[in-house]
Amino acid sequence: MSTVVIGLDGATHAVLDPLMDVGVMPFLRSFCSAGVRGDLLSTTNPLTPPAWTTLATGCHPGRHGIFDFVRPEQAAYGIYVKLNDSRDVRCPTLWDQVSAAGLRVGALNYPLTSPAPRVQGYVVPGFVSARHLRRAVHPPGLYDQLAELPEFHTHHLAWDFDTEQKAVQPLDPGEHEGWIRHHIERERQWFTVLDHLMQAQPCDLTAVVFDGVDKLQHLAWPLIDLDSFPESATDEQERLRALCLDYFRRLDSYLERIFERAGPEATTLIVSDHGFGPSHDVFHLNVWLRDAGYLRWTDDGSTAEGADAMFATRHRTQLFDWGHTTAYGLTPSSNGIYLTARPGTAAYDRLRDELIEGLSGVPLVEAVMTREEAYPGDQAHLAPDLTLRLRDQGFVSVIDAGAPLRRRPEPRGMHRSEGVVFAAGPGIPAGRCIDACSIADIFPLVLHSLGLEIPAGLDGRLPVQIRADAPLTGPAVGPVARPGNGDGDADADLTADEEEAVFAQLRLLGYME
């Protein structure tokens, strides 16, 4: 009895179904006939770090504490923006639980798995640059074995933050081909590592994420989505579309080989953290806040180069004039607004109400949620004060622009709430479409498939449409505590007093360069 969870970052039925129809993904088509398929609903803000963490914990972001790629922490003289890592996840993960039950776990390329948990099995974390992958892999010494694999190339396997940054920036003409080929090669590397480890070190739970789906859809959406592909395409557009289809054709072959390697007794899940769709418009959040009198840039801040970059590393001090700023967006990916007023005060409530009312009149804005509404849970205090949902579920922009709203020259791929779930294996009905389930439901589903007891208190529930069978016979999973964060745990220190200072002085988004 084993389980394989294959993550396809950003996969959506809207793209996969046409690819199955035209024969690009024949294995996935046959997999649908052998099991169930449906929508998998993402987190409130459908974004990779919170969504994959919800899948891995069975809890929503308000409880696991991951809302974005980064988090602001107070320093004596300003805000220090830190990358979230595995130590910031506040709930036990699948890797913790399954390993604690005495089973073996293998996890490849999952976000928020570095530093790697010391599981029985192996972890090759995602979001780690080539320079540090050797030290990030668990157990020690595994990396050296992997490096002996034919054609293994660390720089293709690991994250290149400069390259990945392109996912949220426009590509220059001529860059598409290199971008697509980069991800074709990257997926090949991850498959090669996975295929080797499934033979050499078989695990009860094997999990991998292929993240090229997301990256291609962000920047090559008009080439991938048939509705967006131009009717009178140029030869170059046809050639690039063929290259995108080649990516998905190869991916399908990897799915098939993983399925065969797992064997007929295994449960196989193919899931995505969020869906995808076209975005036609841009909402410049900070411009709207400026025009409404809540924000003022410094002379340098409004023109900061690359200020929309998710992995910005430049100095961005003095972005905002804090004497005249009461609300601001920090990153596009969070879709969030931070307030300078202190929570629990009349000024905070008044400001929040004003913003909700004002933003509700913006045509692109579908919803404005307080953090209690968006992220109920004991970690909600780490979330932005307000979270926006745009009508096309795109990300806001936080850079300066002439006007708050702008039409894109061509549609771009952006996240959607509706991801995918496909499942096949013992006890799973064949050829059935199921109602949408939550990404938090995958955690109990995986435990159930492994014969493990499902702990109480999860946000996710066992999706009975997929598995309504079989009493549990395996060992019970006891409570697993997350490792302590030590005396210097800055999040734990982020009290209301400090929060005021954080939000009053936030003025950078970068590290040391």
Place this chain on the structure above:
Amino acid sequence: MNQEQVQSDVVKILDDITYDWDLDFDGGIAAGTWLVADLDFGSLDVVELFVALEDHFGRRFPAQTLLMTEDGNYIEDLQVSALVAFVYGILEGEPG
């Protein structure tokens, strides 16, 4: 643990992090070594360095107090001796 021992551990960690980097720096890492100028550290390398330090010493370090200046900017470079003094100070109970 005295400051010499802390320095020895920090240097070992830096040696391990950088041992397969293609660096022009050919002197051994020592108190006078600069992370950026000598070891070609970037922002993410600093993040990973602190993860390694925290794993080794078994506690979190408030990196921001070392890396930020009073005007809210980041320091341009960091010498190993300053890093060692910071780690030692935290281990000895100095406020971050």
